[in-house]
Structure formats: structure tokens, C-alpha cells
């Protein structure tokens with residue numbers, strides 16, 4: 001996996017209040033190296049303007065204002081919150097991970113292979129087999145196919161292997177108060193997190209997650225967790241890290257609530273008239289077109305087969321994926337756009353679908 005791809009993925013995710021991808025692996029080996037480097041370069045780090053960080057967040061004026069807001073708006077106990085912030089630790093490695101520049105967006109052929117490896121397919125089939133009844137239940141209740149749910153969990157965390165090792169409290173507080181570019185977004189996520197912990201009667205210092213504060217097998221941010229996570233094994237608590245059933249039900253619910261249409265296509269190869277190819281390429285912005293009706297596309301020389309007579313998926317877009325030799329062109333439907341609500345990247349949505357197809361075939365052949 002390339003660092004560039006991870007950075008671009010993060011940039012594309014954009015942290016627009018949607019679920020953040022785990023960026024598998026980055027929270028482990030890659031970040032440990034950075035954390036060590038930051039430690040060794042301690043004096044250099046304190047020279048940076050944003051690095052004049054007091055030992056405790058509890059004494060920072062902006063944190064006091066945040067506490068006042070939580071007390072006024074949600075009736076939190078001010079002393080308890082101050083105690084919480086006195087135990088939260090600034091994480092330079094979190095800021096470093098967020099700040100790394102995106103050198104160039106990855107190409108599909110650079111991005112996809114690690115998600116489509118035989119190891120990820122084999123582990124996905126095993127995960128599917130182990131959770132078959134829950135996946136079938138989610139498919140019938142939410143209309144989201146088992147292979148799509150398994151693929152998302154596979155892309156996000158390798159089926160729970162890489163769920164992140166940061167204390168969520170440290171990651172979110174660091175980003176809320178020492179990462180000005182996204183302060184508003186992360187202050188809101190910190191607020192959602194504290195509300196969630198109170199609702200679940202859990203210590204906010206307990207949960208672990210990614211450097212962005214995403215949790216569990218499906219890497220939900222706290223706001224998404226509160227809005228879309230479900231207690232799918234009915235044990236009275238929502239635990240996306242410990243209850244696999246909860247993770248499965250929550251992914252299916254998230255997609256359903258964002259408009260997933262049962263039995264509708266995700267993406268299909270586009271057939272483009274040779275003399276119209278230049279014209280079609282001109283309407284692709286970063287590899288994806290605007291959405292238009294199938295009829296309008298047909299008029300401009302783009303057609304598609306192997307889809308229902310009248311998909312609920314109209315209007316549709318045209319997608320280009322960079323292959324090693326020639327690019328491939330696809331018609332993408334409503335459900336593909338729903339996948340981008342999980343992570344706003346054409347590469348992410350396409351990788352989830354491709355992995356899902358591989359999983360489906362391998363599962364059937366087993």
C-alpha cells in the first residue's frame with residue numbers, strides 16, 4: 001500500500017461529516033514510525049507555532065468555552081468534563097497524519113490491488129461464512145447484499161484486524177483544538193462522542209480508534225455512530241468493535257438510510273461509440289461525469305447492458321478507471337453514489353464493488 005494513496009483517500013474523504021475510511025494500516029506501522037520521529041525531534045516540534053501545547057487541555061481557554069457549551073446545551077457536569085480533559089493527551093502523530101500533503105491522487109491501478117488481494121478475498125469469505133445468518137438478516141431487512149457489507153468491512157479494517165490504536169478521546173481532542181483547518185468539524189465530532197459515551201454509560205477514555213477518531217469494524221465517526229449505528233444483536237448496547245452483528249447491521253443501515261436500492265445495479269461496463277469517446281472524455285471531471293438520464297447518455301453514444309429494464313438508478317454517471325493499459329469506462333448508478341456517502345472517492349466506491357464481486361464469486365465456489 002502506498003502512502004500517497006492513503007493520503008489521497010483521506011483528502012477525498014474530506015471529513016464532510018460522513019464516515020471516514022480507516023485508511024487500513026496507516027494507524028499502525030506507518031504512524032508508529034512517525035510518532036517515534038516526533039518524539040526524537042522533540043525540540044523541533046516545540047519550535048512549531050501550533051506546538052506550544054500545554055500539558056493539560058483542561059486549562060486551555062477554548063476548552064473551557066467548549067465545556068461551558070456542553071454544560072449549557074446538554075447539561076454536562078463541568079467538573080467531570082474538566083477531569084476528562086486533564087486526562088486527555090495531545091497526539092502529535094495525529095496532527096502529522098492529517099497534515100501530510102497529498103502529492104498526487106492515486107490512479108485506479110495503484111489504488112485497487114491491495115483491496116483485491118487473495119488474502120483479503122479469502123479472509124472475507126471466512127468472515128461471511130462465520131456471520132452468514134446475520135448478513136442474510138441484514139440483506140432482507142435493509143436490502144443491502146451481504147457481499148457489499150462484507151466488502152466495506154474488508155476495505156475499512158480488513159474485517160476488524162486494523163481498527164486503530166488511538167484513544168478516541170486523544171485523537172478527537174487533538175484535532176478539535178490543535179488542528180485549526182478542521183476544528184469545527186472535529187469539535188462537533190468530539191461533542192457527538194461525549195454525548196454517545198454518556199448515552200452508553202461508557203468512560204470516554206476507553207474507546208480506541210483511528211487517528212481521526214473512527215471506531216470499530218466499519219470505522220464510524222461518532223456523529224455517524226449516533227445517527228446510524230444499531231444494536232443488531234439486541235444485547236442492549238451498540239459496540240462496533242466488539243459485536244460483529246452490530247457492525248454488520250450498522251453498515252447495512254447506513255447504506256439503506258443513504259438511499260440504497262435493493263436489487264438495483266451499482267456499476268456496469270459502459271459501451272461507448274468509438275467516434276464519441278473524445279466527447280465523453282471531455283465531460284469527465286476527475287474521472288467521473290455529472291449525472292444524466294440513460295436516454296441522454298444513449299443519445300450521446302453511451303449505452304449499457306445487463307441492467308434492469310427501468311432501473312430506479314436513473315440518472316446515472318459515467319466513470320473512468322485508469323487501468324495499466326487502456327482506461328475502462330463504466331456506467332454508475334444510484335447505489336454507487338450511495339457507496340461514496342461512506343467515503344467520497346470514486347476509487348473507494350469502485351474498490352468496494354470490485355471486492356464485493358470477488359467475494360460473491362469465491363463464496364459461491366467454496
Ligand SMILES: [Ca+2]
Pocket residue numbers: 230231232233234235236237238239243246
Ligand atoms: Ca450490541
